Every structure is written in C-alpha cells, then in structure tokens.
Amino acid sequence: MPLSPPPPPLRFAARPAFVAAVAFGLGVVAAEAVPASRPLAWLGAVGACALFAGAYAWRSRQRLVTLRPLAIAAAALAAVFALGAGRMAAWSTLPPDHIAHAAARAVEAEDPDITLWGTVEAEPTRRASGVALIVRADSALRGTRAQRVRGLVQVTLSIPRANPWSGELPPTPVYPALHTGDRIAIAGALGVARGRRNPADFDYHRFLAQRGIHATLRASGAESVAFLAPSASVPTRFANALRQRIRRAMGAHVVSPEARGVLGALLLADRSGISDDTREAFVQAGLVHLLAVSGLHVLLVGFVLYGLLGPLLGRLGVGWRAREWSRSLFTFALLAAYVLVTGGAIPVVRAWVMASVVLAGRALEKPFDTLNTLGVAALVLLFIRPASLFEVGFQLSFAAVGALATLTPLATRLLRAHVPARVLARGGVTWATEMTLASGAATLGTAPVLLVHFGRVPLAGLLLNLAAIPLTATALGAGLLTALAAPLAPVADVFGALANTAALGLLWTSEIGARGLGLFSVERFVTDGLVMAAMAAGLAALALWLRPRARWRMALLALGLVVLAGWRGVARGEGRPALDAVFLDVGQGDATLLSFPSGAHVLIDAGPATPTWDSGARTVLPHLARYGIRRLDLVIATHPDADHTGGLPSVLQEVEVGRLVHNGVPREDGPWAETLRIADSLGIAQHVAAAGDTLAIGPQARIHVLAPGPQALASGDANEGSVSLLVRFGETDLLLTGDAETTSEAEMLATYGSLLRAEVVKVGHHGSRTSSTPRFVEAASAAPEAGGGTRWAVVSVAERNRYGLPDEEPLARWAARGAGVLSTADLGAVWLRSDGRDLYPVKWR
Structure with a gap:
C-alpha cells in the first residue's frame, strides 16, 4: 500500500492559527528589539487596528466590489502582531518589589548576603557544581530589614570539588532532599547571572531571563537551607509521589546504573544520571533529541495507549461516541500527568497542546490540520511565556514538527514517483522509508537552528534513528510498565530487565554511531x-x-x-587579509589568540583553572570551535603561573598544536607540570624561548621574542621570567609582556629602546604597579614622525578580584600617553583587527 496520499498544495490562508502564531511571534521579536516600549502603547495599537477594521467594514458594507475581507484580515494580523509585542513588553516589565532589583543592588554594593523564603518551583537537579533548583521567592531578610519580594531565583547549593592538581576533596555537605512545591528558607549570596563575556560564551544571564529568572543565589553548607513545609498543592504532591515511585522502581528493578540514567532522562526528563561522555556521544551520533523529552515521547506514552483503548472499550460493548470521549479524556489526563512529572519543558507542553487539539477533534468528529494545531500550541506557549520564542528548545521543537508536516509529504510524493509501488508495499521497506524520510525532514528543518546555536548538524542520526527510535520506544514503554508493576516484584523484574536491555542498546548505538559516523556532519556557525x-x-x-x-x-x-x-x-572589508588579536576574558588571568592572514593561529596563555572552572575548556576551546580553528601553530606559555597555564592541559588534549613555546622554567606540580607531561605524551615539539629569537608565522608577520633575558631569568622571579613578544604585521605592532615586571622591563629598555614602540600593548601583570614603569611606558608609546604612539592598552583582569587590580598609576600612565585603556573586567573580551595599516576594535556582541 502507498506510504500516504499525495499532499495538497500548502496554503497558509487555510491555516489561520498558524498565520496568527507567526504574527504573534513577530510581535514578540519587535518588542525584544525595542526594549523600552510600553505595554499600553502596543495595546493601543491593537485597539487602533480593531477600529480601522470596524470602520472600513462599516463604510464598505453596501459596495459590490470591496477589499473588506483583505482589509479585515490585514487589520487582524496587525492586531495579533501588536498583541504579541504588548504581551512581551508586559512580561519583560519587572514590578518594584521584584527580586531582580535587590540582586542588582547587592552586586553594586558588594553586599550579597541575604535570606530568602519561598517555594521550590521545579524539581532540583544535581550538577558537578552543586544542587540546582529554582525558588519562587516571597520574602527576604537583609541584615535586620525584612521585605516582601517576588520573582524566581536560580539557587545553587554548592558542593566543593576536588582540587584538580592536588586531588584534595573538601567535606561534602548533606543538603535536605527537596521536591517541587516545598517551602524553604535559604541563606546565601544574592547576585546576577554571568552574561556573555566572550564571543563564544554561553549567555547564562539571557538564558535565565528568558525563563523569567533575574537573580541567582549561591548557598554553602547544610545549615544554609531549612525545609519548612511540603507542597500544599494536590497535583504537585501527586507528581512528586509519582516521580519518586518511578525512581524507586528503576533503582529496584533496573540493574545497570547507566541504563537507569537513560531511563531517568526518558521518563522524568532528568539527565543528571548521564555522564558528560555519554551526552557527547549522543550529540556526535545525532541522537541527543532522544534524551530530551519531546513529542516523540508524548506520542509513545499517550497515543499508544489511545490506540489500545479503542479495541478494548469496543470489546466491552462501549458505544463509538462514548468510546472516543472516554479514551480521549483518559489519554488527555495521562499526558497531563506526564507533563507534570517531566517538569513541563517546552517540547512536552507543545506536544501536549497539539495532542489535546487532536483528541478533541476526534471526539468531536472534526478534522484537524498539523500546521494549524502547531499554531495553536505556539500561541498558547507564547502567551504564557513570550520569551520562550528565543529558546533553543522552542525553536528546535517547532521547526522539527513544521518540517515533518510540510517536507515529509513532499519527499514521500517524490519517492512514490520514482520507486515502484510493489517495492514500497513491503512492510520492512515501508517502515524504514517512512522513518528515514521523517528523520531527513526533521534534520533539514532544524538545520538552521542548529547552525546558529551549535554550529553543527549531525547527519549520522538519519541512519541511526532506524535502530535508536525502536530502542527508545522499548525502553520508555518497559520503564513505565516497570513502575506500574512495582508491587509485583517478579513482573517488575521482567519489565525492568527489558528496559535495562533496551537502554543499554540505545547507549551502545550512540557510542558506535559517535565512533563510526560522528564525522558525518555539517560544521559551521551561522551568525549573519x-x-x-x-x-x-x-x-x-x-x-x-x-x-x-x-x-x-x-x-x-x-x-x-x-x-x-x-x-x-x-x-565591510571582511575579505581583506587581516590580523585578529582577541584578548579573551578569562577572569584573573591571561589568554590571547592571534589569527594571521596566512591562516596561522597563535595562542598565548590559556587562563586559570580551578576546581569549578577551567578557562581552557570553558572559554578558549569554545572560541576555537566557534571560529573553525582546529589547529594552533604555536602555543606560547609566558610563564608557569597557574593563572596563565591552568587552561593549557585542556587545550593541548583537544586541539592539534604545532609547537609549544615557553621559557624553560620547570614546575614539579600544578597545571604547568601537567602541560609538559601532556606535550611529551602527544609528541608536541617544544621550543625554549630567549630574548632575540624570532618566530616565523607566515610571509606577512613576525613574532620577535624580547624577553626573558639573562637578568630576568637570574632574578628567580616567575613573573620576571615571562616571555615577552613583539608581533609585527605590516605597520601594526603588538607588544605583549605577560607578567614581566621592573627587572625585565628595564632589560628590554636597555636592549631594544625605541624599538619597543607598539600600537597595541597588553598591560603587564594585569595592570599591577609592579609593571608599566614610566620609562617603559614612554618607550612603548613613543610617537614616531610617520605614525602615532600606542592606540590601545589592553588590561586582562577580573572584575572585583582579591588583588585589587588594576592599579590606578599604570593605567594613568598609559592614558596620559594618549592610549585608550581597554579592560576585560569592563568590556569582556577585547577584539582588535588590523589590515596592516588601519587598526580598529571589532564589535562582537
């Protein structure tokens, strides 16, 4: 039999809900682009559109030929557009007692201590840095002042991690077990989420704001959290009990911890039991969508039951209409419970709304259209939380369903035109073909979203879905049956064994796919x-x-x-050869990336690493990935201090490195010792730099090593031994001195004198007064007859660091010489570009 009937031409005029959702979404985008707009102004526009439509309809009521339908439709769309903008503007407006204002004041005054009372909004999740939960605050106490507040707070109950270099593990606090709806009191440091500080950073501040969360709180120690009362809401308590029942059943009847982690993701949307390596394998194999509870899971949970209930109720003698209403209502209730248990993620709510429309249509004997139903779901979600339009989950979910609804029928039509019907009539061929076409349509539809947000479209899933989706369905179904059969231990053991086997099979499929097919992908970030x-x-x-x-x-x-x-x-001149110098914001440390017209890339230091943060893994590597840099021709470690070399081990393990350049000073432990061990194990060539060396980096550029000289090395001070560089490209010079202090600066002055002049200077030692001596600043910023002095002095330093850097005196010296001072503490990453003549900052935000 044919796969499906041929699709009719797609006409949006026959899908008013879909068109209205697009108009509403465009209104949300408009309000986001004009953040100062007022809700009442947009609502006034809605009224104006309604008046226009009414007036035009009245005036044209007696005309034989009129544009009344078109005018009314245009006015209606304009009104929906304005309604979307007004809803977004109203949602973005925070009341005076919102916790966001208290958080902003706490950051400004550097007085973060506070005690909050509120309810747990969503099921807590355990992460490497601690237990994460969202609290809806209603009261606050700062010092002796109590006040009423409102708003959501992202709370982290800190769990100390082992020191990455010594292996020491501090005592782990035991926090109370908390669930959705619990009332708690919590004391900690109130703040605001970190925004985007580097071009490739994840904008955590924007991510939380899109979810209505405008404040964070970090608590340490079990005494900082007090459980006050359980939830008073019956649905919430029911969802909590069901969630705990499922967890207990998985723990008792599923043998493998890895399988339990997968089942937790499938059944409860809890991915805390899945390791980073496993998650990366799913990403590489193009199967990560199976770990996110979505429409597929809702289909498996709800409509399989819906299909089974029909024959069962028919055998019981239930009439057709009563049968349809009964199974529709039962499926609706089951899916509502599933939404509550999984935490109400956007794809789940979208699928639930669409399923509800479909169920109502069947019960009422009304036809339904997938795109129109998708539009209804979009309108519901956007009206509740308009900022969800900008979330990756929303975009992927709706793009996938839209592509399935529009592209799959077209692909089926094309296939039927070229493949004999007798071939397609075979059962296995039909199923495999339908699955492949659906996977292809979803991949094509979500490709723009994936390229914008992740820079990668995995293609392995087109093949792997043939095995992974049946395994997912089996694991999900067997997991649910395990929970239902938990009172009957022998029966639950059978279902648990089946769920265990299917989950392990899914893991095996992802690992094999990642190893064998992970390279089949399109990799390119789209930012235009x-x-x-x-x-x-x-x-x-x-x-x-x-x-x-x-x-x-x-x-x-x-x-x-x-x-x-x-x-x-x-x-814009984007095709012209240019040198890019990116001074990454790595907090209290240094990391500079130089990219040359020849295609060569040089990394100078990689920032610090702590038990909770690795600048190499979290800042440097994402930047390299975003801009397609797979090889570093040179990695230069200015000196062994951890704030410069902490991120190097991660970089060396993930990126091909041509040569490692350093000052030859060893360390017995810490990140520099680890860096040298990794370099030796990978066979990376090493070069010990000394004053007078020249590092060739293509025909148009040279890197001259100015330090360390003999006197600087003889001092025995780690900072004085910093590798200092003069990078020359055309008429542009960059002077990078690491943490060189007075001895090294004096030695460079005596050796090179006026040759130190540079248009760009990275201010030594994070702006400390131990560097940037007056004579050194004068020599580096001297203005020759043909040209100018130093244009930019870049300071790599953390906000509110414990050292009180940068000091005012050295910055004042550079400013007095006409240099513009650019600080990573104020600006985030500093990106400068030169074409060999002109030098200008690059706007990356």
Missing part, C-alpha cells in the same frame, strides 16, 4: 542575520514546492538575501 533569513526562505520554498509561483518567489528571496550578505561582507 541575512544568512539566517535566507535559510528560512529556502525552507519555505521547499515547503511551497507544489505552488510554483510562491516557490520561486521564496527561492529568489533566499538568493537575494545570500547575495546581499555577500555584498555587505565585501563592503
């Missing part, structure tokens, strides 16, 4: 808005394939946007 719009227009052209005129309009629009993006890049 015009290119994003072109990809969306291209997908729309495919969806409108059966409407030739609309298809070609969208295709021409996509082509025009690509051409415009290319011309804009040429106008």
Whole structure:
C-alpha cells in the first residue's frame, strides 16, 4: 500500500492559527528589539487596528466590489502582531518589589548576603557544581530589614570539588532532599547571572531571563537551607509521589546504573544520571533529541495507549461516541500527568497542546490540520511565556514538527514517483522509508537552528534513528510498565530487565554511531542575520514546492538575501587579509589568540583553572570551535603561573598544536607540570624561548621574542621570567609582556629602546604597579614622525578580584600617553583587527 496520499498544495490562508502564531511571534521579536516600549502603547495599537477594521467594514458594507475581507484580515494580523509585542513588553516589565532589583543592588554594593523564603518551583537537579533548583521567592531578610519580594531565583547549593592538581576533596555537605512545591528558607549570596563575556560564551544571564529568572543565589553548607513545609498543592504532591515511585522502581528493578540514567532522562526528563561522555556521544551520533523529552515521547506514552483503548472499550460493548470521549479524556489526563512529572519543558507542553487539539477533534468528529494545531500550541506557549520564542528548545521543537508536516509529504510524493509501488508495499521497506524520510525532514528543518546555536548538524542520526527510535520506544514503554508493576516484584523484574536491555542498546548505538559516523556532519556557525533569513526562505520554498509561483518567489528571496550578505561582507572589508588579536576574558588571568592572514593561529596563555572552572575548556576551546580553528601553530606559555597555564592541559588534549613555546622554567606540580607531561605524551615539539629569537608565522608577520633575558631569568622571579613578544604585521605592532615586571622591563629598555614602540600593548601583570614603569611606558608609546604612539592598552583582569587590580598609576600612565585603556573586567573580551595599516576594535556582541 502507498506510504500516504499525495499532499495538497500548502496554503497558509487555510491555516489561520498558524498565520496568527507567526504574527504573534513577530510581535514578540519587535518588542525584544525595542526594549523600552510600553505595554499600553502596543495595546493601543491593537485597539487602533480593531477600529480601522470596524470602520472600513462599516463604510464598505453596501459596495459590490470591496477589499473588506483583505482589509479585515490585514487589520487582524496587525492586531495579533501588536498583541504579541504588548504581551512581551508586559512580561519583560519587572514590578518594584521584584527580586531582580535587590540582586542588582547587592552586586553594586558588594553586599550579597541575604535570606530568602519561598517555594521550590521545579524539581532540583544535581550538577558537578552543586544542587540546582529554582525558588519562587516571597520574602527576604537583609541584615535586620525584612521585605516582601517576588520573582524566581536560580539557587545553587554548592558542593566543593576536588582540587584538580592536588586531588584534595573538601567535606561534602548533606543538603535536605527537596521536591517541587516545598517551602524553604535559604541563606546565601544574592547576585546576577554571568552574561556573555566572550564571543563564544554561553549567555547564562539571557538564558535565565528568558525563563523569567533575574537573580541567582549561591548557598554553602547544610545549615544554609531549612525545609519548612511540603507542597500544599494536590497535583504537585501527586507528581512528586509519582516521580519518586518511578525512581524507586528503576533503582529496584533496573540493574545497570547507566541504563537507569537513560531511563531517568526518558521518563522524568532528568539527565543528571548521564555522564558528560555519554551526552557527547549522543550529540556526535545525532541522537541527543532522544534524551530530551519531546513529542516523540508524548506520542509513545499517550497515543499508544489511545490506540489500545479503542479495541478494548469496543470489546466491552462501549458505544463509538462514548468510546472516543472516554479514551480521549483518559489519554488527555495521562499526558497531563506526564507533563507534570517531566517538569513541563517546552517540547512536552507543545506536544501536549497539539495532542489535546487532536483528541478533541476526534471526539468531536472534526478534522484537524498539523500546521494549524502547531499554531495553536505556539500561541498558547507564547502567551504564557513570550520569551520562550528565543529558546533553543522552542525553536528546535517547532521547526522539527513544521518540517515533518510540510517536507515529509513532499519527499514521500517524490519517492512514490520514482520507486515502484510493489517495492514500497513491503512492510520492512515501508517502515524504514517512512522513518528515514521523517528523520531527513526533521534534520533539514532544524538545520538552521542548529547552525546558529551549535554550529553543527549531525547527519549520522538519519541512519541511526532506524535502530535508536525502536530502542527508545522499548525502553520508555518497559520503564513505565516497570513502575506500574512495582508491587509485583517478579513482573517488575521482567519489565525492568527489558528496559535495562533496551537502554543499554540505545547507549551502545550512540557510542558506535559517535565512533563510526560522528564525522558525518555539517560544521559551521551561522551568525549573519541575512544568512539566517535566507535559510528560512529556502525552507519555505521547499515547503511551497507544489505552488510554483510562491516557490520561486521564496527561492529568489533566499538568493537575494545570500547575495546581499555577500555584498555587505565585501563592503565591510571582511575579505581583506587581516590580523585578529582577541584578548579573551578569562577572569584573573591571561589568554590571547592571534589569527594571521596566512591562516596561522597563535595562542598565548590559556587562563586559570580551578576546581569549578577551567578557562581552557570553558572559554578558549569554545572560541576555537566557534571560529573553525582546529589547529594552533604555536602555543606560547609566558610563564608557569597557574593563572596563565591552568587552561593549557585542556587545550593541548583537544586541539592539534604545532609547537609549544615557553621559557624553560620547570614546575614539579600544578597545571604547568601537567602541560609538559601532556606535550611529551602527544609528541608536541617544544621550543625554549630567549630574548632575540624570532618566530616565523607566515610571509606577512613576525613574532620577535624580547624577553626573558639573562637578568630576568637570574632574578628567580616567575613573573620576571615571562616571555615577552613583539608581533609585527605590516605597520601594526603588538607588544605583549605577560607578567614581566621592573627587572625585565628595564632589560628590554636597555636592549631594544625605541624599538619597543607598539600600537597595541597588553598591560603587564594585569595592570599591577609592579609593571608599566614610566620609562617603559614612554618607550612603548613613543610617537614616531610617520605614525602615532600606542592606540590601545589592553588590561586582562577580573572584575572585583582579591588583588585589587588594576592599579590606578599604570593605567594613568598609559592614558596620559594618549592610549585608550581597554579592560576585560569592563568590556569582556577585547577584539582588535588590523589590515596592516588601519587598526580598529571589532564589535562582537
């Protein structure tokens, strides 16, 4: 039999809910782009649209030929657009007693201590840094002042981690077991989430704000948290009890801890039991969507039961109408419980709303359209929380379903036109073909979102889904049956064994896929808005394939946007050879990346590493990945101090390195000793730098080693032994001195004198008064007859660091010489670009 009937041409006019959702979403985007807009202004626009529609309808009521339907439709869409903008503006407006204001004042006054009372909003999750939970605060106490507050707070109950170099593990506090709805009191440090400090950073502040969370609190020690009372809500207590029942059943009847971790993700949306390596394997294999509870899981949980209830109720003699209503209501209630148990993530709520519309349509004997139903779900979610439009989960969920609804029928039509019907009629071929076409459509539909947010579209899932989806369905179904059969231990053991086997099979599939097919992917970050719009227009052209005129309009629009993006890049000079110097914000440390026109890349230091933060893994490597840098020609360690070399072990293990350059001073332990061990094990060539060396880095650039000289090394001071560099590209010079202090600066002055002049200077030792002596500043910033002095003095330093850096005196010296002082503490990463003549900062935010 054929896979499906041929699809009709896609017409959006027949899908009013979908069109309204698009208009509402565009309104949300408009309000986000104009953050100062007032809700009442947008609501006034809604009223104006309604008045226009009413007035036009009244005036044209007696005309035979009129544009009344078009005018009313346009006014309705404009009103929906304004309604979306007004809802977003109202949602973004914080009342005077919101906890966000207290958090901002606490950060400004550097007085974060506070005690909050509130309820746990979502099930706590255990992370490497501690237990994470969201608290809806209602009262606060600062000092002796108590006040009423409101708003969500992201709370972390800290768990100390072992020192990465000594292995020491501090005592681990035992926090009370908390569940959704519990009332608690918690004391800790109130603050604001870290925003985007580097070009490739994850914007945690924006991430939380999109979820309505505008404050954070970090608590340490079991005494900082007090459980006051359990939830008074019956649905919440029911969901908590069901969640605990499922966990106990998995623990008692599923043997493998790894399988229990997978089942926790499938059944409870709890991925804390899955290791980072396992999660990465799922990502590489293109199967990570199976670990996120989504429409697939709702389909497996709800509609399998819906399908089984029909014959069962029919055998019991229940009439057709009563049967449809009974199984629809039962499935609706089951899915509602599933939404509560899994925490109400966007894909689950989207699938639940769509399923509810479908169930209601079947019970009422009304037809339904997938895109129209998708529009209803979007309108519901966006009205509740309009900022969810900007979340990756929302975009992936709706893009996948939209692609399945529009592209899969077209692919099926194409297949039926070229493959004989007798081949497709075979059961196995039919199933495999449908699964592959659906996977291909979902991959194509979500590709723009993946390229924008992650820079990678894995293709292995197209093949692996054939095995992974049945294994997921088996694990999910057997896991649910294990929980239901828990009172009957022998029966639960059978289902638990099946769930264990299926979950391990899913793990095995992901590991094999990651090793064998992980390289099959498209890797490229898309950051240009015009290119994003072109990809969306291209997908729309495919969806409108059966409407030739609309298809070609969208295709021409996509082509025009690509051409415009290319011309804009040429106008900005993006194709010209240039040197990029990126001074990454790694807190209290240094990490500088130089990228040359020849394609060579040089990393100078990699920032610090602590038990909870590795600058190499969290800052340097994401930056390299985002800009497609897979090889570092040189890695230069200025000196062995941990604030410069802590991130190097992670970098050396993940990126190909041509040569490691350092000052030859050893360390018996700590990150520098680990760096040398890794370099030896990987066979990375090493070069001990000394004053007078030149490092060739392509035909257009040279790196001259200015220090350490004999006197600096003889001092025995680690900072004085810093490798200092003068980078020359065309008419642009960069002076990078690490943590060199007075002895090394004096030695460089005596040796090089006026040759130290540079347009860009990285201020020594994070702006400490032990560096940037007056004579050194004068020599480095001297203005020759043809040209200027130092234009930019860059300080790599952390906000509110314990050393009180930078000191005012050295910064004042650079400023007095006409240099603009750029601090990573104030600006985040500093990105400077030179074409060999002109030097200018790059705006990366």
